Amino acid sequence: MNSVSEPLIHLAARVDAIQPFYVMEMMKEAEQLERAGRDIIHMSIGQPDFTAPEPVLEAAANALRRGDMHYTSALGIRALREAIAGHYAHAYGIDVDPARIVVTAGASAALLLACTALVDRDDEVLMPDPCYPCNRHFVTAAEGKPVLVPSGPAERFQLTADDVERLWTSRTRGVLLASPSNPTGTSIAPDELKRIVEAVRARGGFTVVDEIYQGLSYDAPPVCAVSFGDDVITVNSFSKYFNMTGWRLGWLVVPPSLVDAFEKLSQNLFICASALAQHAALACFEPATLAIYEMRRLEFKRRRDFLVPALESLGFAVPVMPDGAFYVYADCRNVPHAAAGDSAVLASAMLHDAGVVMVPGMDFGSAAPHDYVRVSYATAYPRLEEAVERLRGLFSR
CATH class of the missing domain: 3.90.1150.10 (Aspartate Aminotransferase, domain 1)
Structure with a gap:
């Protein structure tokens, strides 16, 4: 042959x-x-x-027995979006409208949606160096250009407001941050994060903050970037604090004016996040x-x-x-x-x-x-x- x-x-x-x-x-x-x-x-x-702890596994088993395995809304099941909003209220004292929450197939899908929605070809996005490699690759996949800003120990390995003011150009579209960060485990100080948001806002750009390690904060209460304004976009996940890595479930909090755009993109790119994972994740927010x-x-x-x-x-x-x-x-x-x-x-x-x-x-x-x-x-x-x-x-x- x-x-x-x-x-x-x-x-x-x-x-x-x-x-x-x-x-x-x-x-x-x-x-x-x-x-x-x-x-x-x-x-x-x-x-x-x-x-995933036993209550989450039991919730998944119950969902399987009920047959709750159909497509869900591209934004996620309403009960889960409400539970996430309730978590912001109970854990952080922040009022987040459930309508602003977009449930995704992991934080990776959330970041892909954000970059697809916000980044045009050759748009520049400021990011700290070091940073999680996939985050900058999402910008590249959207045909944007990640601009890595050397950020050493003096900056806690994080981008600063001074960096934004110094490096912003006519091609800069926004910033992509992570707090706490992978690979450094460091957070952006609250006052500094507020200054960054204000500097980006003054230039008409977007601020996306990856908060997937937010629940794993040790020395001070975690800072929620959504507290700095409805225009801030945050990414979170059930993988790290909630110990559900392989379940591939995350969420975004987006400005009210962008919900329809994110829903349209999610419908076309993902249809929806895993129905089983969504129903199981409801148990994450039970007191026990x-x-x-x-x-x-x-x-x-x-x-x-x-x-x-x-x-x-x-x-x-x-x-x-x-x-x-x-x-x-x-x-x-x-x-x-x-x-x-x-x-x-x-x-x-x-x-x-x-x-x-x-x-x-x-x-x-x-x-x-x-x-x-x-x-x-x-x-x-x-x-x-x-x-x-x-x-x-x-x-x-």
Whole structure:
């Protein structure tokens, strides 16, 4: 039989404009080692080791038994939008109209909707460097241009109002922020966030704030960007605080005038978020379930409070104490290892020689990527202790 050569299919230019997601490449390497029999401690991927608690699972089972598996409104089922609005009122004291809430297929779909709705070809969007890589790729997918602003420890690795005022041009359309941030675990101070919103508003732009780690705040009450005006767009998710990563469910809070546009886009791009996930998520807001989430939040804080000084004892520097999420952005230039100062080489050595997975900084931008590794503490406390001892052994060789 004659073999038929595969036809050459032209890919859109946007594919080349989007870089690989190196954390996933690290995960592939780790999985290969695990298949070969190695015990690997995962401190890389941003996935809680906790899973959906029993009330959420029971709500999902009940929905399956009832057959509530049909398409829903593109905006989400009304009961869930009302429950989310109620959560803003009870947890943060903020009045959010349920009509402004758009339920999405995860925060990724929320960000894609926001960029599709707001970004035209060649529009520039200001973002901090470092930042979560997928966020800037959503801008690229909408044919916009992410403008990464070097943001170091002095700025808490976050964009500032001064950056907005200094870098805004006729091509700038808005800002995309994250608070608390992935990869740094740092939040934008309330006064600074307010200044950013006001600076963007004065220039007729949009402010989108990724708040998917909002519930995982440790040192002060979290700040809700919606409190700074109805024109602020926020993104949230059931993945992190609510421990429902694979359920793919999130939401947006959008200005009243934009609800119809977001609904139209959602209808065409996604139809709706998972009906099963939506019905299950209603149980997230029951008092007993929220009590479980609060205990888990405190456990994440306990892990942070152990890990930061432990990393410092190994030679890492933590220039900004992470106040949220479950990440530490650690400076690796002074660790006692030949690969100090080259986070990619060091990450490979830690994986292959100690069985500990961390993520090199090159995933998160071009500002000092070789100086930093992102360390996730979304894994069990005893495993964190073991990882520290493994690295202590590696660095003492």
